[in-house]
Amino acid sequence: LAFGPTEWGFRLPSGLAAVAWCYATWHFARERFGPDAALTALAVAATTLGPLIIGRAATADALLNLLLALTLFDAWRHLESGRRAPLLRSFLWMGLGALTKGPIALLVPGAVTLLYCASRGQWKRWLQSIADPVGWGLFLLLVVPWYAAALKIHGQLFIDGFILRHNVERFSGTLEGHGGSVAYYLVAVPLLLMPWTGPLVAALGRLRQDLGTGVRRFLWIWAAFVIAFFSLSGTKLPHYVLYGCTPLFLLIAAHRWAPSRAWAHWIAPVALLALYALLPWILALLSASTAGDAYSRAQLGRALSAVSPVYFLATAAALVVWLAVIRALQLPIWHKLALAGALQALTLVAIVVPYAGELAQGPVKRAGLKLREAGEPVTLLSYTAPSFSVYRQAVTPRRQPEPGGLAVTRIDRLPEIGYEILSVEGGVAIIRRQMP
Template sequence: MSESVSQVPGPSSGHSSPVSHHIAVLLILCGILFFWNLGALGLTDRDEGRNAEAGREMLETGDWMSPTFNYEPRYAKPVLVYWLMSASYKMFGVSEFAARFPSALFGLGLVLMLYLFLTRLRDANTGLLGSLMLALNLQMIGLNRMALTDSVLIFFTTLSLFAFWLGFQTTRERRPWMWVYYAAMGIATLAKGPVGFLVPLIVVALYLSLTKQWRSFWQEGRPLAGTALTILIALPWYAGMWWLHGSEYTAAAQANTVGRFLKPMEGHSFGFLFYIPVLLLGFFPWSGWLLFAWPQTYKSWRAARKTDVTRDTSHVTAEGTANRAGFPVESPNLSPATRHASQSDSLDWFAAAWIFATFVFFTLSSTRLPHYIGPLFPAAAILTASYWSRCVRDPSTRGANASVHLVMWLGFVLAGAMACLPWIYDTMLASKLTKEYPLATQLSLGSGPYVAATVLLVGMGLVGLFGLSETRRGAAFWAASGSLFGVVLVLMVFVLPAANRYFVAPQQELAYAAGLNLAPGEQLIAYGATRPSTAFYARRKVLFVGSGEEEKLRTALSQPGRTMILLPESFVDKLPGDLKNYQPILKRYGYLLLAREPMVKIPEGILPPPPALEPKIFGH
């Protein structure tokens, strides 16, 4: 790279003093971003509802082997996240907070792990930059506040790749770190299936191919023993599921792994370029700098290949300053500054390979969802922090001003979209959502989007003011951080609660009320709105009846015992004629709870809709 070695503090340059302060800052920030009001919003459907209920049923039944949803086998995801949720329920009680707590906890752990990793290999300031970039982006904030498998998966794939780097690129403590590399892959496989070991494997394979270090890896990386360790950790649960459930499990597991890769599932195909805007938006505001960091890293790697030190013909010297492929490794005889400079470029190359391999892998998958590329975000933070640190230290760094302009324009576009959101919702979206959300047209987004847009505009203006100044460029990072933090707070305080009130909470409140009033063995039917979270809030098995399945509804209602029906008000006219003796006992924002008997227990904390929004029931 173009900067001088003296400008880059190495790991032994006295960075320990600010570490405790940095960690305190990260704990406070992540406490706000990941944990604050974590249980304030209802569970989203479908994944959050399914995962949370599967964890609850595991705790209730005591079956720690076979996950279930709605008391039926759930083969879509492995068991680790359900174990974590069950433990969280045991600690905090069954709630939205407890369901999401493992994601928030592993999100915090990921941020701290990245900080310690970069502080060890670079310096404390770069560690702080990278960890803040990882914490302060829309994608990671969202994933760490939801009851999904992704936060746990990202933590362990990142731990695996960090351990590979520490074990393979350094001579000290090599053996323990290589074992961690393989063990973390096994745990990641228990979090989300084969992707848990495939992501680290393809990243390492690409890096070893680009740097021509396969021979060294086979000699020093313990691939056979390490693979055995990965299998030893992951295989027992998978083998147990096959033993208990046979071909039924293997067919379902294959459909949710290989099947998702080979063909779109649940309509989640999107386009081949889908992940480009996902990365630009999800990693905002750092995505603008990332796009310029990538070509600079590629040029560095190309230049290094032309030098003698990176030729495959070089070998380990007497001092141990190069590995068998010629790429520098740590040596006790090197000065701290020289050791740091030799590792700096190769770490950037590793991060670039990590991003590229993960991005291409999930792009080739036929089923595409925004959170799938989450495992590349730690590498994106490493590469972006490295590039931005270079821009601050060396004003002549190529692309420094252009990257600031790109960040600004991405922010301006996003601010414009936020300012237009109320108009877009009212004129284009609300009427289309009424089938799923009956009172969607009555939702007002209020001033929240305008406030968020204003915060973003001011923040991007400050990014330009500072970032285009060679003497004050470092302040642009804090302006970008502050603007993103402000936008997230506005969304969390104003916009999301309003959406939750109309889109998420009504059906869940009625399900909760039904669960309070139904005895064990009595029946709750969800008709026309088959959201998995209904089972979580009702704390019981729910019969889901879709539109057009009225015969299934009649059959269920012929069973003895008390029954309640939860449905959108618009579905009342579709009820079979012989059900008119069912009367509404509770209503919420376009949803009804029907029964033949009145409610015995009135739920606490359920606010009725404003009088002007009260729906009419059966035309009365």
């Protein structure tokens, strides 16, 4: 609210949540694995591809990842020590998570702690923990007033949208075309953890011995449940599995000395930095193919015209610097990977994200700014683009415009008759409904 309805204002909460998420991971690692492992866990959390992207998105996912991490960190502290204070804090974090994105904030901690206690034959302990009356009192005190207010304001629409559509229906079916095979997240996890994919594979090699250690067993169960659960979901989006990546940050850090065959661990950073350098050409090829829909291809059709020489110079320089680090610096593998992470994070944030943002949102932004100056009523016609309202600085309804009115739509959803096309950029069209 302090920054108003602006890009900065909407993205700031995600950035702050991502910073807190990294700090919470470092703090938990320091308690369990020591200061050196904690610094490694911090480096992994702060430089992997998935958290870097979600921490800059104007969504609630970075906040939910923070709250899930805090919930399960305190759940482990309770299981480890038997102290009640961490248990009560976990109920507090769950309540905030339920306000953020609904039942998933209860499902993940409940299932992970159940599976861990079941693996130890500690059913009674789990039942005692989840039946804590003060904990549930804290949870309900947080959740009920807000849910009651939302129900009063929105009625059945709140239940249909927030509870059913964005939770039950996303699991039971494929929404908005975001489907995938059961193996979807087995591919997504290594990609989201780049450039730390090599150490992830090394940590997997220690899985059996880790199951004999309480905290490591807990972390593996946490990661495995999230991957398995969302693999069964009808709707699949890459960021869902980030809910189970926090334990992988910690396990990679705990096994930081395990990697051998250094060359195998250089593959992921080289591939990622090379991808950044080649991205404009790859996107241009996709735009000329039959992949996806006409709107997406039109947006990507600007891939080469929207890129600057600075992009090619910076991404090529990042790749050259990393190759020089591999050859010239005599450092442990995980130290070099931390440098790779910092290098790819800087390249991603300073160079790649602005370029990708221009491709995805540039036409929408310019349409919003143009129509903001026009001062006429505008609607979104068969088009979901929340950012358009931000750039226009006005809530834009999704409906057919009045005769003579303006609308913004996708080029693959242009009405066949009754409209005049005023302008087209990428996949975004501004149209005016003709008078009868």
